[in-house]
Amino acid sequence: MTSTFPAIRSSSILERQRSAFTRMFGSPTSWKVLVYDKPGQDVLATALTVKELREHGITLHRMLGSDQEPLLDVPAVYLCAATKENINLICEEIRQHTYETYELNFLTSIPRLLLEEMAENTVDASCADQVTKVYDMCLEDDFFTLTEGDDMSLSYLQLNNANVRDDEMEALVNRIVDSIFSVFVTMGTIPIIRCSPRNAAQFVAEGLDRKFREHLRNKGHSLFADRHMDESGSFARPVLILLDRGLDIPTIMHHTWSYQALVHDVLGIRANQSSIREIGEDGQEKVTQVTFDKNDLFWHTNRGNAFPIVTQAVQDELAACRQKEKEINGCLESSTGDNAEGLTSAISTLPELLKQKSFLTMHLNILTSLMKAIEVRKLDDLYQLEEEVMNKKSLSHPILEMIRDEEAGTILDRLRLYIIYLLDGTVSADEQRQCEDALRCQGCSMDALTFIQYLQDMQKAHHQPSTVQPNHAGSLFSLAGKTLQTGASFWSKSVKALSPTYGDLPITRIVDAIMSTKQDDLVSNYLYFDPKRVKPSKDATRLQQQSHNFEQAVVFMVGGGNYTEYQNLRDYCRRHEDKHVIYGVSQLVRAEEFVDQMTQLGKMLRSRNRI
Numbered sequence: 001m002t003s004t005f006p007a008i009r010s011s012s013i014l015e016r017q018r019s020a021f022t023r024m025f026g027s028p029t030s031w032k033v034l035v036y037d038k039p040g041q042d043v044l045a046t047a048l049t050v051k052e053l054r055e056h057g058i059t060l061h062r063m064l065g066s067d068q069e070p071l072l073d074v075p076a077v078y079l080c081a082a083t084k085e086n087i088n089l090i091c092e093e094i095r096q097h098t099y100e101t102y103e104l105n106f107l108t109s110i111p112r113l114l115l116e117e118m119a120e121n122t123v124d125a126s127c128a129d130q131v132t133k134v135y136d137m138c139l140e141d142d143f144f145t146l147t148e149g150d151d152m153s154l155s156y157l158q159l160n161n162a163n164v165r166d167d168e169m170e171a172l173v174n175r176i177v178d179s180i181f182s183v184f185v186t187m188g189t190i191p192i193i194r195c196s197p198r199n200a201a202q203f204v205a206e207g208l209d210r211k212f213r214e215h216l217r218n219k220g221h222s223l224f225a226d227r228h229m230d231e232s233g234s235f236a237r238p239v240l241i242l243l244d245r246g247l248d249i250p251t252i253m254h255h256t257w258s259y260q261a262l263v264h265d266v267l268g269i270r271a272n273q274s275s276i277r278e279i280g281e282d283g284q285e286k287v288t289q290v291t292f293d294k295n296d297l298f299w300h301t302n303r304g305n306a307f308p309i310v311t312q313a314v315q316d317e318l319a320a321c322r323q324k325e326k327e328i329n330g331c332l333e334s335s336t337g338d339n340a341e342g343l344t345s346a347i348s349t350l351p352e353l354l355k356q357k358s359f360l361t362m363h364l365n366i367l368t369s370l371m372k373a374i375e376v377r378k379l380d381d382l383y384q385l386e387e388e389v390m391n392k393k394s395l396s397h398p399i400l401e402m403i404r405d406e407e408a409g410t411i412l413d414r415l416r417l418y419i420i421y422l423l424d425g426t427v428s429a430d431e432q433r434q435c436e437d438a439l440r441c442q443g444c445s446m447d448a449l450t451f452i453q454y455l456q457d458m459q460k461a462h463h464q465p466s467t468v469q470p471n472h473a474g475s476l477f478s479l480a481g482k483t484l485q486t487g488a489s490f491w492s493k494s495v496k497a498l499s500p501t502y503g504d505l506p507i508t509r510i511v512d513a514i515m516s517t518k519q520d521d522l523v524s525n526y527l528y529f530d531p532k533r534v535k536p537s538k539d540a541t542r543l544q545q546q547s548h549n550f551e552q553a554v555v556f557m558v559g560g561g562n563y564t565e566y567q568n569l570r571d572y573c574r575r576h577e578d579k580h581v582i583y584g585v586s587q588l589v590r591a592e593e594f595v596d597q598m599t600q601l602g603k604m605l606r607s608r609n610r611i
Contacts, residue, residue, distance in 0.1 A: 013582055014141045016186050024105050025056040025077060026237050033076045033099060034061040037086055039107055040079035042148045043382050043581060045271045053398050065089050068098060076102040082110040106492045108178035135480070142581065143566050145588040146179045149270050154586040156245050156559035157597035159200050162604060173200070177207035180240070180556060184585065187238075187320045191554065193529035194514050195242035201556045205242050205529055212531030236550035237532075241514055245559030248506040250390055252562060252594050253416040255383040257498060259310045260303035262561040265590055266373045269563075276369045290366060296359045304567045307370065308498070310409055316361050321357045328353070371495065377409040380495050386420050391503075397570060400431060404438045411444050412592050419452065419595075447602030448595055454605055507555065512572065515550040515579055554582045560594065561585035 021044075025032070034053065036044065039280045041063070044053075053061065062068060064080055076099035094102055147154050158164065158172060184191060190212055195205035213245050239423055245252065260269075267274045267294075276288040292299050298317055302310045328350050374380055385402060399421050403414050418435050421427055427435070440446060471599075504512065513520035555569070566583045573581055589597075 013144060013183075013187070014047065017043075020186055021048060022056065024079070024103075025058065025410060026103075028055060029055045030057050031059045031074060033056055033071060033074055034058045035064050035076055035078045035093075036061070037064045037080035039081045040064075042271060043107065044079065068093075070096065070098050072097065073100055075099060075103065077105065079105045080107065082106040082108055082114060084114060084356075087114050091118060093483075101306075108175070108182055108357060121146055133136045139400060142570075142583060144183065144582070144584045145561075146176065146585070149197055149586045152223075155243070155589070155597055156587070156594065157600055159559055159586070160246075162608065173203045175209055176204050176558065177211055180204070180554075180584070183213050183554065185239075188235060190531055191238045191240040192550075193240045193242065193531070194523070194526050195529075196244050196247055197525055197527050199244035201242040201244040202527060204556075204558055205527060208240070209529040209531050216531065236551075238554060239514060239550045241511060241555040243507065243510065243552055243555065243557050243562070245557055246459070249452065249455075250386075250420045251505055251565060252589065253419050253591050254377050254386050254390070254562070254564065255413070255416065256564050257307055257380075257383050258304055258564070258567055259307060261567060262307055262370055264563045265586075266370055266379075267366070268590065274366070276365055278369065288365070290362050293359065295355070297356060298359055298363055304570060307374075308358075308497070309365075310363075311367050311371070314360055314367060318357070318360045318364065321353060321360060323356070324353055325350075376496050377413055378407070379409065379413075380498060382409055382413055382417055386417060389421050389424050392424075392426075397429075400434055400438065403435050406442060411439070411442055412595055415439060415444075415448065415595060416591055419448070422449070422452065434488075445599055445602075447600075447606065448598040450602035450605055451598045454602075486603075504572065505565060507557070507561075507565050508568050508572045511553055511555050511569065511581060512576075515553050515581075517549055551578060552580050554584060556584040556586075558586055560587040560589035562589060 025034075048056075048099060053592060058077075058488055060071075060074075061287075064078070064086060073220070076093075080090075088103065093099070104118075152158060154172060154176060156516065159169075164172075193205050193208060195201040197521070256265055263269055267276065272292045274290050274292070278286050280286045294300075298314065302313050381397065381402070385395065385399070387393075389399070399417065402408050404420055405414075408414060418439065421435070436446065436449065462470055510523055512518070513523045514526070557565070559582065562585075569581045569583050573579055
C-alpha cells in the first residue's frame with residue numbers, strides 16, 4: 001500500500017477495492033485466468049463487471065475445484081478465502097501444473113500453519129505465490145458487509161447461539177477481526193478503537209488491538225502507509241467504532257420509507273441485485289431480475305430519498321428523457337451536410353440517453369411493485385405508527401387495534417410493530433398481555449419475544465439500556481398537502497405521501513458523540529484501544545484525553561445492519577461536511593430475517609430451560 005490517509009476522503013472504499021483488484025490483475029495486455037471460490041465471486045460481483053474483467057486481461061474465470069484442462073502457458077490469479085479446503089485445492093492444481101504461474105490472493109489473513117503447509121507443497125513446483133490483502137464485500141462507496149446472500153456464518157443468530165462451542169465462537173470472532181483488519185490494510189492506516197462493552201463488539205475490539213500490535217512489532221513487513229503519523233498522537237487517524245446489534249433492536253425492526261431501504265425490506269437486495277415478482281395474466285408468477293448499476297444516475301441520486309419524492313422524480317426524469325429523445329430524433333431527421341457538427345453531437349448523445357432511459361424504466365417498474373406492496377400491507381400506516389412510538393409522540397392509531405387488524409400487513413409486520421412498542425418501555429402489563437394474546441391467536445410464534453425478554457434481563461444485569469432511543473427534532477412527518485407533492489400516475493390514493501423527519505438514529509448519535517469527543521453518557525462506558533501505543537492501557541474504559549475531533553470513522557455493527565442505518569449515517573455526513581463515515585456490517589439483514597433469527601434463539605432458550 002502506498003496511499004496515505006489524507007487521500008481517503010477523496011477516494012471511496014469501493015474505489016480502493018477496485019484499485020486493489022487492478023493491482024492484483026497486473027498488466028491488461030497479459031492474458032490470465034481468474035480462479036475464485038464463492039466468497040471471492042461475491043466480492044468481485046459488487047466491484048467489477050465481466051466486461052471490466054476482460055479489460056484487465058481476464059480471458060477465463062472459473063470456480064476453484066471445478067474441472068479444468070491444463071493451460072500450461074497461461075498465468076492464473078486466485079481470489080478466495082484462506083481456508084484449509086481452499087489451500088488443499090490450490091496445492092493440488094499446482095502439483096498438476098494446471099497453469100504457468102500462480103498468484104494467490106486471499107480475502108483475509110492466512111493463518112501461519114496454512115501458509116507453511118502451502119509453502120511446503122509449492123516449493124517443488126517453483127511457482128510465484130504472492131499473497132495480497134483485500135477485504136470482503138463492498139456494496140457501496142462507503143458500505144461493506146462480510147457476508148452475502150444465504151451465508152449465516154456471521155449472523156446475530158450465530159454470534160448469540162448458546163450451543164456454539166467456545167472454539168467455534170473464537171473462530172467467528174477471528175474471522176470478523178481478520179476482515180476488519182484487511183479493511184484498514186486497504187485504507188493504509190491504523191485506527192483508534194472504541195466499542196460497546198460486555199458484548200461481542202468488545203471481543204472483536206480486543207482481537208483487533210492484539211492483531212494490530214502483532215503486526216506493528218514486525219517492523220520489516222508493514223502493510224500500512226501511515227508514516228506521516230507520529231507514534232504518540234492520533235493526528236489524522238480514523239476511529240473504528242464497534243457496536244453490538246443487541247443495543248438497538250427497534251431500528252432493524254422498523255418499517256422504512258426511503259427508496260433503497262424499502263427495496264431491501266420488501267423486495268430484497270443481494271450483491272446489488274433485486275427481484276420483482278408479479279402474477280401474469282396466465283396466473284403464473286413472473287420474476288424479473290434488476291441490477292443497480294454504478295452508472296445508474298437516478299439510483300445514486302434518489303436511493304436515500306423518501307418514497308413519494310422518488311415516485312415523482314422518476315416520472316419527471318422519464319418525461320425529460322422522452323423530450324430529449326424527441327429533440328435528437330428531430331435533429332437527425334432534419335440534418336443536412338451544413339449541420340455536420342449538430343448531427344455528430346446528436347449521435348454521440350443518444351446512446352447514453354437511451355441507457356439512462358432504460359434505468360428509469362426499471363425504476364418505474366420497481367416503484368410500481370413497491371406501491372402495490374405498500375397498499376396491500378398498509379406499510380405507510382405501520383411506518384407512521386412506529387415513528388410515533390419510537391419518538392414518543394401521541395399515537396394516531398391504538399397499537400392493539402393495529403395488531404388485531406389481520407389486514408394490516410403480514411403477521412410478521414404486526415410482530416415487528418409490537419416488538420418496537422415493547423422495547424419502547426411504555427406498554428402496560430395489561431396491554432402487553434392483550435397484544436401477545438392477539439398475536440398468539442393469529443398463529444404467531446412467541447419465541448422471538450422470549451429472546452427479547454432474555455436480552456433485556458442480560459442488559460439490565462450489565463446496567464446497559466435495553467435500547468437507545470432515536471433523536472428526532474420538530475414535527476414527525478407531514479402529509480402530501482404540506483410538504484410533499486406527488487403526481488405519479490401509479491400513486492394509490494389509499495397510500496399516504498409521508499415525509500419522514502430526518503433525525504439521528506441511535507447508531508448516528510453514538511458516532512457523533514465519539515467523533516466529536518463529547519462527554520456524552522451514551523458512550524461514557526465505551527472501551528478505548530490505541531494499538532499504536534507502546535503499552536496497552538490497563539483500563540480500557542478510561543478515555544484518553546484528546547484535543548481534536550475525528551474526521552474519519554468506520555462504524556461496524558456486529559450482528560448485522562441494514563440500509564436504514566447506512567442512509568442515516570450518509571445524511572449525518574451531508575450535514576457535517578468535515579466528517580466521513582464508512583458503515584460495515586457482519587451481515588446485511590432484512591427485518592423478517594432478523595425476526596427469524598431471534599425466533600430460533602428463543603426456541604433454544606426454551607429448550608435449554610426444559611433440560
